[in-house]
Amino acid sequence: MSLAPDRGGALLAWRIGGEDMLRPAPVDARDPLAMASFPLVPYANRVANGRFAFGGRNYCLPRNFxxxxxxxxxxxxxxxxxxxxAGPDSATLCHDHPGSDAWPWPYSATQRIELTGRGLTISLVLRNDATGTAPVGLGFHPYFPISRASFLQFEAAGLWLSEPPDHLPLALAPADGLGDWSTGAAAKGTSLIDHYYAGWDGVAILSDHARRRLTLTATGARGLHVYRPPDAGFLCLEPVSHMPDVINRPDGMDELEPGQSRMLTMSIALSVDED
Structure with a gap:
């Protein structure tokens, strides 16, 4: 396991027996999108045009990408x-935000990263350090290597359709609209997937013909955001606490009172069928 605290608290690589479980970052990579995984805090995915209202005030976040x-x-x-x-099999990373135009509410975030046998567990906690109520969102953005032999399986209640270039949720559709993941489908494909699956049950499995299986589980995640570029050698399975642009939706974002915390945990485990 290799970490990059100075580059977004990201994971650079995670290997078992010399085999990459996550897509490794290139040597000396600085781009967060080149990392093996990175945390999403204090919100996940997109805020439309950076604009939203909260607590009776209007806010405009700067573009950051x-x-x-x-x-x-x-x-x-x-x-x-x-x-x-930091130790041989674990590390704790901290990120404190004092409040700024980029996010008005001060917070403290902590990542606990731990290797356990053939598994990796990362817990992400955010504490509201503001003097008033603050919105909160959490997630992880891991990149999984895939091939034509890779199959993806997970259960969800529905799929939020979106269209380029905005990729903002438009309408809720049946979960099998882009593939029947409930029974398992080819992970690699020729079309772009950049969609949020609502009502995810917290488990996703990547397997291949070599009987190698990676199982991702999450607690504190309401949905799974799947990002798969066409014909790419990777896909992202992102456990997140909310859908894209939820702060502008009727349900709104989760809220924390001063001193309250929220946690999201992601575990990835390798298993191999010996039969």
């Missing part, structure tokens, strides 16, 4: 994290 029209993935992935503790 080139010419992309929306604010994306929060602040953690673009910030330096401090190492609070």
């Amino acid at each position: 080139g010419d992309h029209p929306h604010s994306l993935h929060g602040l953690g992935w673009l910030s330096r994290w401090e190492v609070q503790a």
Whole structure:
């Protein structure tokens, strides 16, 4: 396991027996999108045009991803994290935000990363350090290597359809609208998937013909965001606490009172069928 606290508190690589469980970052990579995984805090995915209302006030976040029209993935992935503790099989990273135009509410975020046998567990906690109520969202953005032999399986209640270039949720559709993942389908494909699956049961499985299986589980995640570029050698399975642009939706974002915390945990485990 290799970490990059100075590059968004990201994971650079995770290997078991010399085999990559996550897509490894290139040597000396600085781009967060080149990492093996990174945390999403204090919100996940997109805030439409960076604009929203909360607590009777209007806010406009700056663009944080080139010419992309929306604010994306929060602040953690673009910030330096401090190492609070480190050992051979675990580390604790911290990221404190004092409040700014990029996110008005101060918070403290902590990642606990731990290797356990053939597994990896990361817990992400955010504490509201503001003097008033603050919105909160959490997630993880891991990249999984895939091939034509890779199959993906998970259960969800529905799929939020979206269209380029905005990729903002438009309408709720049956979960099998882009493939019947409930019974397992080819992970690699020729079309772009950049969609949020609502009512995810917290488990996703990537398997291949070599009887190798990676099982992702999450607690604190309401949905799974799947990002798969066409004909790419990877896909992202992102456990998140909310759908894209939820802060502008009727249900709104989760809220924390001063001093309250919210946690999301992701575990990935390898198993091999010996039969």
